[in-house]
Amino acid sequence: MLEFNNVTKRYADGTPAVKNLNLKIDKGEFVCFIGPSGCGKTTTMKMVNRLIDITEGDIRFDDKSINDQDPVELRRSIGYVIQQIGLMPHMTIKENIVLVGTLLKWSKEKKDQRARELLELVDLPEEYLDKYPHELSGGQQQRIGVLRALASNPPLILMDEPFGALDPITRDSLQEEFKKLQKELHKTIVFVTHDMDEALKLADRVVIMRDGEIVQADTPDEILRNPANEFVEEFLGKDRLIQGRPDVTTVGQIMEGCPVTVQTGTTLKEAISVMRDKHVDSLLVVDMDNTLQGFIDIESINLNYKKANHVEEVMEANIFSVAEESLLRDTVHKILRRGVKYVPVVNDAQQLTGIVTRATLANLVYDTIWGDGMELEEAAATAE
């Protein structure tokens, strides 16, 4: 759909704004460019619709080099939303929305109809068609800016920080709205942003740039899971990495070591004193090799105290355990769904290595929400 082949841009003053950029964007893909100010995002985008000339390399749009196409025609076939919104202050909202239609000489009926259709997409009442841009709020203007880019139904839309100038709440709702819209419209979208949350939320693929070069181009999941280098990590921020972690953390990284156990052959009497000493109401039963056998709890001991002597006689052998390498995300669901208080963790040989309790999960959630990742990182470090 859109292909950058060794694209380089040097401005007249010698500034290399984009260096040897290679990227392939598929049809229907939503790609976010993100990076620090001045890293060449806008330059990259404007080269696509030839508002800026390419110094070296080639950009192909639908398998045709953009340099072989008339720039005016090309721009009419690519939607463009700029950061400053850029509505024509002297035109009504209707005229603004169907500006491309005017340039393409659509009939009045067609323009009227298209304007109404589009306005419906963003739930603005029809009266707005005859208003002027300055009569609209910033968020409303931005919506119109997006509609304008959609007017001629272009397969590709370029958006340069379209929600940058909005307050967080309006931005959030516009993002939601836009994401919904994108699901319906299936456009290919190239989206520039400063805001990592926005990128992670909207994009199929995030392209992280620095100094005119691509540092990493991957799905949001993959970027959170495997940041290419320190720059990406720093750019993501520690908080986000922790938040991203439940997705990729294994049980082994967060489990607590040394669960309270008893060996097979222990008498019930001894087991009870262990419970009392450790203030627990159930014990994991292991054999000599530390292989998990089952568990006993205070209730079953109580019921069988008279009849039995050893723990293996009363223990429940049918015990739910998880492997060290299983994903925390899945384990959390299981724990919550089964309503169990804890889950023993075993290695490949079924040997007990740790335990995940509801308290462990509570700590994890606490760290994620309040951002103090100390325990988490320590656990991760020891696990490594």
Next chain:
Amino acid sequence: MMEFLAENGNELLVKTGEHLYISLVAMALGVIVAVPLGVMLSRIPKVADRLISFVGILQTIPSLAILAFFIPIVGIGKFPAIIALFIYSLLPILRNTYIGIRDVDQGVIEAGKGMGMNNLQAIIKMELPLAMPVIMAGIRLSTVYLIGWAALAAFIGGGGLGDFIFDGLNLYKPSLILAGTVPATILAVIADRSLAAVESKLTPDGLKDSYEAA
């Protein structure tokens, strides 16, 4: 007063007409030349700033000197008067057109280009309408000046209300001087008012409100 009107009324009308004619033709020529030139200059900002300050220097040459300078080249009469006034009208219109277009919101321009406006469409649909208030201010200013300066046209035989003024000066007749200056002033005021009306017609609706609000 009535006496004077009875005696010179006819001539006063003719002279006023002449005066108006000279000024308006010069102004029209000025608009026809300076507005497109200003648009062109906005495409080459580096040259534009230099050119405009150069024209500014020309402007400081006293009008009488310019008029005198023109006599050997184009002779005397209405035509040279109009040419001289036309040159004077250029600067304010040129400068305002250039500044008006230069100061159009770059975001709007970029959006227009990005939507696929070609150069001509950008100028006609976007830049001129948006710069209109500034351009019109230049035209109004220059018209008021021209009506004043047109009095000097009499000096090179261009006619107009200046004839009264010069006669009055030569003959020490204050009433003649007044007969020249008062109608010229009234003309200037009327011209300014009517151009204001034209301006509000030409200014796009969407801009009017925002100007009021601003």
